[in-house]
Amino acid sequence: MQKQPTIRDVAQAAGVSVAVVSRVLNPGSGPVAAATRSRVNEVMQNLGYHPRTAARELKYGPPTTLGLLLADVSNPFFARLADQVVQEAHSRGIQVLLMTTQEDDQLESERLSTLIERRVSGIIATPTGNNLAIWKKLQDLGTDVVFVDRSIPSLPEVDVVSIDxxxxxxxxxxxxxxxxxxxxxxxxxxxxxxxxxxxxxxxxxxxxxxxxxxxxxxxxxxxxxxxxxxxxxxxxxxxxxxxxxxxxxxxxxxxxxxxxxxxxxxxxxxxxxxxxxxxxxxxxxxxxxxxxxxQPIDLLARHSVQLALSNTQGKASGKPNVIRVAAELVERSSVARLQFSK
Amino acid sequence: MQKQPTIRDVAQAAGVSVAVVSRVLNPGSGPVAAATRSRVNEVMQNLGYHPRTAARELKYGPPTTLGLLLADVSNPFFARLADQVVQEAHSRGIQVLLMTTQEDDQLESERLSTLIERRVSGIIATPTGNNLAIWKKLQDLGTDVVFVDRSIPSLPEVDVVSIDxxxxxxxxxxxxxxxxxxxxxxxxxxxxxxxxxxxxxxxxxxxxxxxxxxxxxxxxxxxxxxxxxxxxxxxxxxxxxxxxxxxxxxxxxxxxxxxxxxxxxxxxxxxxxxxxxxxxxxxxxxxxxxxxxxQPIDLLARHSVQLALSNTQGKASGKPNVIRVAAELVERSSVARLQFSK
DNA sequence: CATAAAAGTGTAACCGGTTCCACTTAGTTT
DNA sequence: AAACTAAGTGGAACCGGTTACACTTTTATG
The missing domain is CATH 3.40.50.2300 (Response regulator)
Incomplete structure (x- = not known):
């Protein structure tokens, strides 16, 4: 079990300062000579260096993690929603922390505490309907909260995405x-x-x-x-x-x-x-x-992720947003036409 | 949008040092007078203080996060597995980062990089079958890797949980x-x-x-x-x-x-x-x-989580562990008895 | 060719926790 | 009462990144 190299190890091995390595890590954060860049990259390769997200997040909050709080993933509807949300988030370089409540508001409260401690940038949730104070607090904290599928009427300032x-x-x-x-x-x-x-x-x-x-x-x-x-x-x-x-x-x-x-x-x-x-x-x-x-699950997922990232992504559109997508009635054969029986 | 209080804010408001607050936060890490403890707790309550996981994780790696890398959560089998894994992990105070590969080894590789950067303590995965070097590297790094449902024969040193x-x-x-x-x-x-x-x-x-x-x-x-x-x-x-x-x-x-x-x-x-x-x-x-x-999904999940946390939890049983649970054949009515037609 | 502007690099502080260790105070032991 | 132990607390370093700012070296401009 090898111990993990840090940015300072890389800097030393490449004969540069940590600042330079950091700039190589974050293109656009400052100038680096092409030769230096490739040398640093090579050293990182050799050392098997991977920057630690935790250290990175310490400086500025993490716009890199989303909380997905569902009632239950064994329900195929939520499962498909989770799948789509994860894909949508990944396509934007965002990770998803999955939590379930089993429709239990006590568990919901615990999960929310964890999400607060993680300082996630956004939360997509199917709320149980309680824990009003915590939801409010999350918003005060600047977390983008999006209710999906359901909502809580007494929290009108929260974004909602659902079918009509x-x-x-x-x-x-x-x-x-x-x-x-x-x-x-x-x-x-x-x-x-x-x-x-x-x-x-x-x-x-x-x-x-x-x-x-x-x-x-x-x-x-x-x-x-x-x-x-x-x-x-x-x-x-x-x-x-x-x-x-x-x-x-x-x-x-x-x-x-x-x-x-x-x-x-x-x-x-x-x-x-x-x-x-x-x-x-x-x-x-x-x-x-x-x-x-x-239910157009892909649309629900896409809109949810978008709203959950809206603050972070800068476009703070007029909140609260309520997005209702149309569900589709698919006629097959389980409906009989009734004769005029009286 | 209020700005988040830090441990130093709490310390100041309670008239103690950060060390004391930290001890209150982590019972067992040192002595704190009962009166002090309750005063600090009160201040934390009033200020709405929540310790940041990221800062905490910086000191020692996070035994608090598990990576769950599945092919696809819209598949009910994986969905139920995810549900059980999440529940099992939560019951141990562990969070789950959910990622999907869509059976694509390129995506798998990217997801694994993310998990490395997060320094998750364990990974439960349905591997695509490629990315051998990365899996090896993860083990070298001390990450508990558990393959569930499938395995990779050329990686015999990885734990596996599946049905027979x-x-x-x-x-x-x-x-x-x-x-x-x-x-x-x-x-x-x-x-x-x-x-x-x-x-x-x-x-x-x-x-x-x-x-x-x-x-x-x-x-x-x-x-x-x-x-x-x-x-x-x-x-x-x-x-x-x-x-x-x-x-x-x-x-x-x-x-x-x-x-x-x-x-x-x-x-x-x-x-x-x-x-x-x-x-x-x-x-x-x-x-x-x-x-x-x-397939007894609950057993698969329970064993997976257990193995994925085994190193962390101290009990480093003789690796690699291969756990095969029995699947159940449930006879219903889709099998006909054939007459002696020749 | 002198000089200003731009490019490249390094030093050190900072993020918010944890923890080692030194220190003060209170409680015990002879 | 002196000596010792234990309890309680605080100062400061540390984890591994990012970044403001100072500094040096090029390159561009008149």
């Missing part, structure tokens, strides 16, 4: 109504989440526009984790006048819901039409292929 | 043979990957044990990314005497293969029995539910 939750849910519901469904159920995220609420709101609007009765028992909120989605599905199937169509607007619970429907022997779309918020390749492989609401 | 690729593939193939299949195809990873090779080897062993003819046209290697898996599936369907059963031993290509089979109008399991290496919840929701080889 209201519209995506509205259009999915409207599609079902247009196919003749009158009893349309919806399972969305918890009422405490903005996505949960906004999607329900979109649903209500579509129901109203279609002149359909709004039965509260058709509307279910389910936690992101655990069996909540499945339970909601079962409950929905058990009510007096069960729905003939269902919107699953809680991505994390889609497979749970489908599993429950399958176990209940539900025939899609004959007895129940289904639209899910989910864009896994598996949705197309199902029997029947599922009609889905597809 | 040979055995998992052998048992899947044997199951098909036991169901009367004689023409069994396999699509595995590229021949350059250890997983690709080992799984093919397990297949061969099972074929031989069952006394079946080994037809090279039944064996396909497919790249992890792109349409290679689909193409391999099509090719397999097009050969003179097509297989009645197929093992898809390339997790990244499972959905591609299934998509192609679906488009070709293949009826699973009537015309083709299928076993896939994949543990997505979706596999159970398919029609029919797929028989799968399930």
């Amino acid at each position: 939750n209201f519209e995506s849910s509205r259009s999915a519901t409207a599609l079902l109504a247009a196919h003749g469904h009158r009893r349309i159920g919806i399972i969305s995220g918890p009422a405490s989440s903005t996505t949960g609420r906004d999607r329900i709101a979109g649903y209500r609007q579509a129901m109203e526009a279609a002149g359909l009765e709004q039965d509260e028992s058709l509307i279910r909120h389910a936690a992101f984790r655990g069996p909540a989605g499945g339970d909601a599905a079962s409950a929905l199937l058990g009510i007096e006048n069960p729905p003939t169509a269902l919107v699953v607007a809680n991505t994390a619970q889609v497979t749970e819901v489908l599993r429950r429907l399958s176990h209940a022997g539900i025939d899609i779309p004959r007895t129940l039409s289904v639209i899910v918020f989910e864009d896994s390749p598996w949705t197309e492989l199902m029997t029947p292929p599922l009609t889905i609401v597809r | 690729n040979f055995e998992s593939s052998r048992s899947a193939t044997a199951l098909l043979a036991a169901h009367g299949h004689r023409r069994i195809g396999i699509i595995s990873g590229p021949a350059s990957s250890t997983t690709g090779r080992d799984r093919i080897a397990g297949y061969r062993q099972a074929m031989e044990a069952a006394g079946l003819e080994q037809d090279e046209s039944l064996i396909r290697h497919a790249a992890f990314r792109g349409p290679a898996g689909g193409d391999a599936a099509s090719a397999l369907l097009g050969i003179e005497n097509p297989p009645t059963a197929l093992v898809v031993a390339n997790t990244a290509q499972v959905t591609e293969v299934l998509r192609r089979l679906s488009h070709a109008g293949i009826d699973i399991p009537r015309t083709l029995s299928v076993i896939v290496f994949e543990d997505s919840p979706w596999t159970e929701l398919m029609t029919p539910p797929l028989t799968i080889v399930r």
